[in-house]
Amino acid sequence: MQAIKKDIQDRKDIHLLVDSFYNKVNNDTLLSPVFNEKAGVSWEKHLPIMYDFWSTMLLGDKSYRGNPFMKHIPLPINKVHFEKWLSLFLATVDEHFTGETAEEAKTRARNIAGVFQYKLEHIHAGNPQF
Numbered sequence: 593m594q595a596i597k598k599d600i601q602d603r604k605d606i607h608l609l610v611d612s613f614y615n616k617v618n619n620d621t622l623l624s625p626v627f628n629e630k631a632g633v634s635w636e637k638h639l640p641i642m643y644d645f646w647s648t649m650l651l652g653d654k655s656y657r658g659n660p661f662m663k664h665i666p667l668p669i670n671k672v673h674f675e676k677w678l679s680l681f682l683a684t685v686d687e688h689f690t691g692e693t694a695e696e697a698k699t700r701a702r703n704i705a706g707v708f709q710y711k712l713e714h715i716h717a718g719n720p721q722f
């Protein structure tokens with residue numbers, strides 16, 4: 593029987609969301625090389641940052657301080673990468689959660705991915721006006 597899904601309520605839920613998402617990323621042939629080869633991500637450091645980021649977004653605990661966009665400027669990523677990133681994120685939320693905060697997570701992800709993609713397109717086109 594399938595477990596009854598609940599909403600994202602606390603940091604334990606955020607850990608499940610983030611761990612499951614990056615597990616998918618690490619198994620994805622398009623995104624995994626960007627994280628592991630191009631950026632050489634240290635997962636030990638990155639995952640706790642992402643727990644704080646999503647806790648700040650969804651639980652309002654203000655544990656994340658930083659400028660997330662800056663880290664993405666040097667990455668070789670475009671629309672195709674963002675579409676994949678978003679589809680994995682949305683699938684992860686739906687797999688584990690349902691409710692108002694789960695919907696909020698998907699809306700935030702869509703919006704931020706859209707903004708990042710738009711800004712990067714301009715920067716990559718040689719118009720670093722941001």
Ligand code: HEM
Nearest residue numbers: 626627631633634645658660663669673674677701704705
């Ligand atoms: C194609 C899409 C994306 C790729 C390939 C990507 C990749 C990365 C990489 C390689 C880092 C740096 C990790 C490190 O410092 O070791 C990073 C950091 C981060 N990313 Fe992304 N990312 C993507 C989209 C997004 C989106 C849409 C969001 C937000 C919803 C996001 C939020 C963050 C945050 C919060 C950080 C941490 C920044 C910090 O260190 O303060 N990323 N990402």
